[in-house]
Amino acid sequence: MRGEAGGSQPLKGGMPQLLGASSSLRAEHTDSHCYHHFPGAMCTSRLFTLVLVVQPPRVLLGMKKRGFGAGLWNGFGGKVQPGESIEEAARRELLEESGLTVDTLQKMGQITFEFVGNSELMEVHIFRADHFHGEPTESDEMRPQWFQLDEVPFNHMWADDIYWFPLLLQKKLFRGYFKFQGQDTILEHTLKEVEEV
Secondary structure (H helix, E strand, O other): OOOOOOOOOOOOOOOOOOOOOOOOOOOEEEOHHHHHHOOOOOOEEEEEEEEEEEEOOEEEEEEEOOOOOOOOEEOEOOEOOOOOOHHHHHHHHHHHHHOOEOOOOEEEEEEEEEEOOOOOEEEEEEEEEOOOEOOOOOOOOEEEEEEEHHHOOHHHEOOOHHHHHHHHHOOOOEEEEEEEEOOOEEEEEEEEEOOOO
């Protein structure tokens, strides 16, 4: 999931406005949550996608080989590029990182990540795919591997995944916010089930 963050420090973000997946979006936008944590600062939220391919009793994860989050298992995704919708970006990143295409993506959640010392937030739109075309194929960035649902390697994933992953697997919609110190320590978080995302 968490793609290359750009810049000299890792990024993730805070609770932003909801943006529709079908409309064309700018890759950055101002986030009102930011002003609470950085008074007087101009904060932006950068859009990211994350796709989890689920085929009970297993889920496809990728080992991040380089860049932000290297050495961690994750879903497939990255930055939304200018002129791309969020769903278009999700499909593109899934294809680039795993070799898979999908007919349908289910929008499951939206989480904003903030990293201490970085005023740019990461707004991550999380999708689930239950059916796909192709065979998972290793890319320059990710090495795909199937995991049984009772053997998901949370100890080798981002620390927030263990909180929201069960909701995604139960097809429950959610919104959340996680504040990190570095890439390993969650300082605060909120997570709630919602009616729509």
